[in-house]
Amino acid sequence: MPREILYLKIARIIEDQISSGTLKTGEKLPSIRTIQKIYNVSINTVKQAFLELESKSLIESKPKSGFYVSHSFHSKLELPSVSQLQLSQQEKTPEDLISKVFNTLTHKDFTQFALGVVDKSMLPIAKLNKGVVKVLRNLEDSGTGYEPAQGNINLRRNIAKWSFTWDGHLTEDDIVTTSGALNALFYALITVTEPGDTVAIESPVYFGILQMIKSLGLHIIELPTHPVTGISIEDLKKVLPKINACCFVTNFNNPLGSCMPEENKKEVVHLLSKHNIPLIEDDLYGDIFFGVSRPKPCKAFDETGNVLWCGSVSKTLAPGYRVGWVAPGKFKEKTIRKKLLNTMSSPPLYQEVIADFMEHGRYEHHLRTLRNTLYNNCLHFKKAIEKYFPENTKISNPQGGFVLWLELDPKIDTAILYDIAVQYKIGFAPGRMFTQHNRYNNCMRLNFAIKWDEKVEESLKTLGLLIKQQLQ
CATH class of the missing domain: 3.40.640.10 (Type I PLP-dependent aspartate aminotransferase-like (Major domain))
Structure with missing residues (x-):
């Protein structure tokens, strides 16, 4: 049997065990060598199977410990909605909002989720x-x-x-x-x-x-x-x-x-x-x-x-x-x-x-390191958002890149929320910036290509709290 089919077969068996609850969230997977012996395949085949599972956010690695069922797999948060086709002539690009967001990008003391670039700490x-x-x-x-x-x-x-x-x-x-x-x-x-x-x-x-x-x-x-x-x-x-x-x-x-x-x-x-x-x-x-x-x-x-x-x-x-x-x-x-x-x-x-x-x-060497860092950041962000944001928050599940799209309660206007967040030195990109029509007003984009630390988690916690306050 070709190696490609073998690794996909192994990945599918583990995925089925996760989906059925046989392997539970946070539970450690058998080691690569154990799975190699069970299926009588090469180490590389097992590694490919694990990469496939990682790409779907089903498992995650912990340094010097092994692989675990990812907390992000059983996310309670739904995917964002799909917009409707709109052919009306009522169009207005939100240039004032874009300018307002860009004016804060040079503020060094901000936790900056708005700018779509990779943090300099991740660059060679x-x-x-x-x-x-x-x-x-x-x-x-x-x-x-x-x-x-x-x-x-x-x-x-x-x-x-x-x-x-x-x-x-x-x-x-x-x-x-x-x-x-x-x-x-x-x-x-x-x-x-x-x-x-x-x-x-x-x-x-x-x-x-x-x-x-x-x-x-x-x-x-x-x-x-x-x-x-x-x-x-x-x-x-x-x-x-x-x-x-x-x-x-x-x-x-x-x-x-x-x-x-x-x-x-x-x-x-x-x-x-x-x-x-x-x-x-x-x-x-x-x-x-x-x-x-x-x-x-x-x-x-x-x-x-x-x-x-x-x-x-x-x-x-x-x-x-x-x-x-x-x-x-x-x-x-x-x-x-x-x-x-x-x-x-x-x-x-x-x-x-x-x-x-x-x-x-x-x-290629740089990209391998960058992808790994961004993937782990994505998991950190999603866990924090699920923990601190309202339960009806919807969140994208990107398999690459470094931005997350969040859809909040319809009562939230993220342009207004932005003005409040700035007072707490937190920046993000309001959803209205990403369309010529009057929609996505309850959405936001977050950049997760920043160095993950306590300050970033605390900023996400604050942002979640501000959203909850707006709903009261």
Whole structure:
């Protein structure tokens, strides 16, 4: 029997025991060696089975102790609701609320759940600094010269090589570098749309994407999005005659954390290709997965060049370096012309530093550590929320990324709650920021990519208390 089927079979047996209550919450699992002997398989097969169970938040490891049935599995909290398709013209991007939240981001004494970046303690800053020195020493003209508009050849080559992690078949010639993922989305949007066109997006959606699309004179249709499986394909089919492009975060989207199943990705790629509607895919979080393997992006199933695959190291390695890229498929030449017109070229220094970091195998090592830290943080946050927040709180269950989406009692207005929380030096992102419509007013997004400690737990406890007070 193939090893893949064996490890899934073992994982399924243990999962059934957990579901039936044979293995209870907090109970220690048999050791890896014990299970190896029972099933007469290799150590690696058992480890793969345990990774599969960890990816579903069924079990968790405790250093030097072993594996235990996760407390988060028997969560009393439900998943957040799925929105309804809304095609009315009443739209208003909550720019005042967004500005208010951003104005607190530099407050050092805040417990900051609002900002969607990884805490600097989780980044390999010392290694990156060594890379900067090395690149400055070796780079011709120390990085002061222009590069071709398509971008740094070393970076493009390493991004293409990295695409093997999701069965990509990219070459350095397929990539155009950008100043971060938002810049990649910007070039993709101005390449495939004209002012007045309509773009379909997820809902809720990252407010930066909302603002960018609106600023380009484009209209938006928000598609209902399930917190586990992503956009509703049936609703996508309904709006096909109305849209000119789609912009989706298919892997661990922000803020829901949903990950579109592979069969859904294939269907979306086929559907949009058939109707000649470009898909702009923001794969910013694809490398931050909690399971056994990286989920494939839609680009992996693109046979017509219709998918513009965007990525960046802003969420994994160096937010301030502003290093991103787009593989624009059949739109490559037009994308390069747009970049030439807007910025001429990207700064070579940090592109070289990231290329060097990827070239010498340090990126995968860093990602393994980062994923483990974020996964454990996710479990800590979910346990604290279940402990301190009202019982009718609904919470997402992301299998990657680093944000949680909470849906509170309908009586709660998180924009008002935010003003109260700020007085306690706690920041979060109110739900209204993630839509152009008047909804998600009782929702919030929390970033769990911060160092877990007593202060963070105490802040979650305070936040839960403030919510309970609002309900009295």
